[in-house]
Amino acid sequence: DIQMTQSPSSVSASVGDRVTITCQASQGISSWLAWYQQKPGKAPKLLIYAASSLQSGVPSRFSGSGSGTDFTLTISSLQPEDFATYYCQQANSFPYSFGQGTKLEIK
Amino acid sequence: EVQLVESGGVVVQPGGSLRLSCAASGFTFDDYTMHWVRQAPGKGLEWVSLISWDGGSTYYADSVKGRFTISRDNSKNSLYLQMNSLRTEDTALYYCAKDRGAGDTAMVFDYWGQGTLVTVSS
Numbered sequence: 001d002i003q004m005t006q007s008p009s010s011v012s013a014s015v016g017d018r019v020t021i022t023c024q025a026s027q028g029i030s031s032w033l034a035w036y037q038q039k040p041g042k043a044p045k046l047l048i049y050a051a052s053s054l055q056s057g058v059p060s061r062f063s064g065s066g067s068g069t070d071f072t073l074t075i076s077s078l079q080p081e082d083f084a085t086y087y088c089q090q091a092n093s094f095p096y097s098f099g100q101g102t103k104l105e106i107k
Numbered sequence: 108e109v110q111l112v113e114s115g116g117v118v119v120q121p122g123g124s125l126r127l128s129c130a131a132s133g134f135t136f137d138d139y140t141m142h143w144v145r146q147a148p149g150k151g152l153e154w155v156s157l158i159s160w161d162g163g164s165t166y167y168a169d170s171v172k173g174r175f176t177i178s179r180d181n182s183k184n185s186l187y188l189q190m191n192s193l194r195t196e197d198t199a200l201y202y203c204a205k206d207r208g209a210g211d212t213a214m215v216f217d218y219w220g221q222g223t224l225v226t227v228s229s
Contacts, residue, residue, distance in 0.1 A: 049217075089154075
């Protein structure tokens with residue numbers, strides 16, 4: 001099974017900051033990676049698929065990069081509504097696993 | 108507008124059974140693979156099961172294989188999860204999720220319901 005490891009587990013940042021979250025797969029997954037945002041009490045929301053493709057309706061301040069085993073999610077200029085938990089998910093092979101999550105908190 | 112509405116979550120004793128339902132609208136249901144994903148209280152996300160657009164293919168996480176059965180009724184735009192031999196570790200919010208790929212399985216979840224809570228406790 002492929003293990004997905006996110007870092008950091010939590011991060012504090014201010015509005016306007018640039019934030020990067022990383023996700024590492026235990027084996028190569030090409031570009032089969034997605035990123036989700038989850039706010040408290042809400043369902044996850046798809047942000048990025050195929051490692052770098054922006055889902056329709058998602059602001060352009062979100063971007064994704066990487067291939068193989070190492071991936072990043074970058075938020076270029078944090079907005080108040082971006083404080084949430086972020087998950088990566090590999091879509092390469094069964095079973096389709098998620099990272100443990102990164103909680104983005106207000107500094 | 109895509110809508111997914113889950114129902115059926117309750118408190119059930121260990122060893123019990125439960126059937127979850129998901130009513131879909133706003134898209135051509137029988138064009139898409141559908142999934143169940145769960146989240147234990149305060150924990151991360153775990154993919155549970157998928158069913159192909161025509162119901163011909165189903166897959167399960169090892170943690171539920173042999174106990175859960177996924178099914179769909181395309182005439183009713185509905186997805187189901189039959190849960191048997193429930194364990195305390197099955198306690199979670201169960202989400203119905205639509206696959207992003209049309210006519211194929213992308214294993215990316217582009218729309219989610221709000222979830223239905225299953226609590227397994229004596």
